[in-house]
Amino acid sequence: MPVTDRLSTRFAACKAQGRAALITFVTAGDPDVAATPAILDALVAGGADIIELGMPFTDPMADGPAIELANLRSLGSGTKTSDVFALAADFRARHPQTPLILMGYANPMLARGSTWFADQCKAAGVDGVICVDIPPEEDAEIGPALRAVGVHLVRLATPTTDAARLPAVLDGASGFLYHVAVAGITGKQQAAQANIELAVAKLKAATDLPIAVGFGVRSPEQAAAIGRVADGVVVGSAIVDIVGSHGDAAAPFVQDFVASLSGAILPRTQETAA
Amino acid sequence: MTDTATLPNSLRSQPDQNGHFGAFGGRYVAETLMPLILELEKVYKAAKADPAFDAEYAELLRTYVGRPNPLYYAERLTEALRAKAEPGKGAKIYLKREELNHTGAHKINNCIGQALLARRMGKKKVIAETGAGQHGVATATVAALFGMECKIFMGAKDVERQKPNVFRMKLLGAEVIPVHSGSSTLKDSMNDALRYWVSNVHDTFYIIGTAAGPHPYPELVRDFQSIIGKEIRSQIMEAEGRLPDMLIAPVGGGSNAIGMFHPFLDDPEVAMIGVEAAGEGLDKKHAASLAGGKSGILHGNRTYLLQDEDGQITEAHSISAGLDYPGIGPEHSWLHEIGRVQYMPIKDDEALESFQTLSRLEGIIPALESAHAVAAAEQVAPTLDADKIIVVNLSGRGDKDIFTVADALGVEM
Structure with missing residues (x-):
């Protein structure tokens, strides 16, 4: 891993403040490429610690309606892979310290080969990649290329990932571990807090990687509750819905909403005192 | 198995x-x-x-399904093609009657x-x-x-x-x-x-x-569809005392084709043609993933896909809804790359023509998917010697397609 690893630095800083990291997702090029930089800046201004930038795909089969529509809006307005990397590189120039993760599907990532993709990530200052449809069994498609250039491959653990399977998921995982709280698609059901706590405890027993929890997290209250047990909270569909409603003018609304999330994820000490 | x-x-x-x-x-x-x-x-x-x-x-x-279904010698189709072929040419065409299964297809x-x-x-x-x-x-x-x-x-x-x-x-x-x-x-x-x-x-x-x-x-x-090829093997041995020279099947995802081909893959004397839907033509809208696509990942497998240079999936088109898919089964991608199976594009209008030909000559209304395979046989049979044997997989019956076909022919029903 690189000497200055933005992801581990950021997780360490949040930990030092006694709080979970807020990880926010938007789709690159939604509603169009021109509008995306202001939306990304709004995420940071609202208090997001880590940014997940979705690479649009025509067939996002792990996503619910909110993010699926975002993908189609983005592609409909003409977003290309080269635009996604340009958005990432510009973000890196404006926000040298904020970790940036690319999230998406294998086919757009690998269309020009894994080496090309990894090199582009490196050049654009992308810190990590989440590829929804590359399970550990198919790691050879993308893992070696990313590791060779020091870009994290963030793996997903789900409610169906049992103890027997977890080591396979952790083998080759880096950056953080993304716990998918519900067996399902993005933005739909919510997991019971008790189940999340149980799952995070099991994952923490198995790895030293930070644990981030996502899928179905829509409100400041939920984010706060998850923030008490996990190292990171991921919010996606709820933000994407705001972009869907406000389009080009979404940035201030996004910033307000993200501020409500970051404001709710209090340092544990402060919360106890309050 | x-x-x-x-x-x-x-x-x-x-x-x-x-x-x-x-x-x-x-x-x-x-x-x-x-x-x-x-x-x-x-x-x-x-x-x-x-x-x-x-x-x-x-x-x-x-x-329940009604198997085994027959292997039928399509004599009138064979003779009609021989009449247009050079003397001594025109392979014998058999139809594997998957359309006779319960629910009308494989x-x-x-x-x-x-x-x-x-x-x-x-x-x-x-x-x-x-x-x-x-x-x-x-x-x-x-x-x-x-x-x-x-x-x-x-x-x-x-x-x-x-x-x-x-x-x-x-x-x-x-x-x-x-x-x-x-x-x-x-x-x-x-x-x-x-x-x-x-x-x-x-x-x-x-x-x-x-x-x-x-x-x-x-x-x-x-494996479940391989019953098609296994039955053909024993039926053609009974009818002709030898294996066929060529198998022809339509390919969308390709389950009827792989079921027909797989039991014969180790018989080098048996040639195989998978028929892809070329829609309006390979330079226009089509569904021929092998002829017009490249390797990619969709729906759980790596295979040939219709896609743009960014890996976005492009829309497929075929008059046959069963072939209207931008991908193909992964074993077909492999058989294509190693050259064991030849894949041939057939256009909408060619399939429509064969849909009518088979109906008139044999009294069998084929599914539009299967009509693609019949069209390929119509092109290939006249180039082969008359003692050669082709088996065409008649994967489904065409009742479901009569509205589409009537529409394409400009007939009001």
């Missing part, structure tokens, strides 16, 4: 233990689905080794097998994707037969275009869920079936309709 794992130098020993056919296949699914896919693989291996499973499958094929062979697997896994709910509705009807049929709850995901456009099949599925007790996402056609119904499945993995079995998707689906669908 025969154990092909004991044939190391065979073309019939694919896939490897990770589900790869050469560079194709694999398991490209969300982590949530992986444990279930791995369990399915275990259950399928155990079922394959269990003579009772095979016996029950064979008995249902015999008494789809039921696979659905019976997967329903038996679902029952072995204790799943009482099944889901499926469907384009024209043939696989949906076959799935709804086996769900009724096994007393299982059934949901069919179907593109909203297809629901509108295929009202008779929608009604059939409902009659059979299935719930038909119109899919409005994306282009509202087959690939989108597969996306939504996967979305539903990932949210209901604990009690739901996904009956995939073609020899594609994550391992072990391409393998098990092929």
